[in-house]
Amino acid sequence: MNPKERTGAAAATSEDRRQALIRAAYNEIAERGFEGLRTREVAAGVGLNIATLHYYFPTKEALIRGVVEHAMARFRSTLAPHGSPGDQLRNHLRAVSQLLRDEPELGAVMGELALRSARDPTIAGIMQETNDAWHRTLRGLLRRAAKEGHLNPGLDSDDVAAVIVAALTSMTLPTVSAPARNDQVIRQLERWLGVSGPRGRHSSN
Numbered sequence: 001m002n003p004k005e006r007t008g009a010a011a012a013t014s015e016d017r018r019q020a021l022i023r024a025a026y027n028e029i030a031e032r033g034f035e036g037l038r039t040r041e042v043a044a045g046v047g048l049n050i051a052t053l054h055y056y057f058p059t060k061e062a063l064i065r066g067v068v069e070h071a072m073a074r075f076r077s078t079l080a081p082h083g084s085p086g087d088q089l090r091n092h093l094r095a096v097s098q099l100l101r102d103e104p105e106l107g108a109v110m111g112e113l114a115l116r117s118a119r120d121p122t123i124a125g126i127m128q129e130t131n132d133a134w135h136r137t138l139r140g141l142l143r144r145a146a147k148e149g150h151l152n153p154g155l156d157s158d159d160v161a162a163v164i165v166a167a168l169t170s171m172t173l174p175t176v177s178a179p180a181r182n183d184q185v186i187r188q189l190e191r192w193l194g195v196s197g198p199r200g201r202h203s204s205n
Contacts, residue, residue: 014056017046017048017052017056018056018066019070020046021042021043021046021048021053021056021057021063021066022063022066022067022069022070023070024042024043024045024046025037025039025042025063025064025066025067026067026070026071026105026109027045027105028041028042028045029067029108029109029112029113030105030106030108030109030112031105033112034112034113034115034116037060039053039054039057039060039063042063061122061123061126064113064122064123064126065126067109067113068113068126068127068130069130071106071109071110071113072130072133072134074099074103074106075096075099075134076134076137077099078091078092078095078096078099079092079137079141080092080095084145084148084150085141085142085144085145085147085148085150085151086145086148086150086151086194086195087195088141088145089138089141089142089145089150089151089193089195090190090193090195090196092138092141093164093168093186093189093190093195094186096168096171097171097182097183097185097186100171100172100182101179101182106172107171107172108172108174110169110172111172111173111174113127114127114169114172114173115173131165131169134165135161135162135165136161138160138161138164138165139157139158139161142155142157142160142161143157145193145195150194150195151193151194151195152193152194155193160193163189164189167185167189170185171185
């Protein structure tokens with residue numbers, strides 16, 4: 001293996017370790033709640049010592065930021081750049097609902113972090129950053145949909161983006177989330193936005 005290949009392999013190994021630690025922390029929060037997150041156990045869970053974890057994540061907040069980024073990447077995966085803006089919007093709404101159904105741990109983690117952020121300014125800041133980025137993406141999609149005639153031009157894209165983020169985020173809260181209720185939320189958002197279409201097998205009549 002030449003020096004360039006060794007450097008690439010080392011970088012891949014380093015990123016693999018970082019991602020393994022994030023997934024371990026993610027799973028700990030999903031299973032035990034935020035209060036049950038212990039960095040020593042996260043490190044041990046992937047066969048590393050605490051000093052190695054601190055190399056990748058000097059603070060617990062840095063690890064939590066990694067968890068939030070991982071969770072939000074799952075949400076972003078539902079924003080497929082295919083079809084018209086109206087199709088993309090409808091598909092995003094339905095894909096988020098399906099994602100939370102298929103990966104309940106995602107809702108558990110985001111719900112835990114959202115509740116914790118009410119008492120922790122650092123986590124609140126991390127959550128705000130990610131929600132702002134999601135809001136901007138939706139706002140751009142809504143503006144394109146309105147411009148191409150797929151959305152009521154009388155709707156304010158910034159306000160509508162805020163409503164969508166709030167509605168989808170609420171699906172992660174244990175006192176609100178339920179598959180049937182989530183389906184109702186998605187159907188009503190589709191009707192309001194004018195992007196309804198044929199529904200899949202999980203939807204109610």
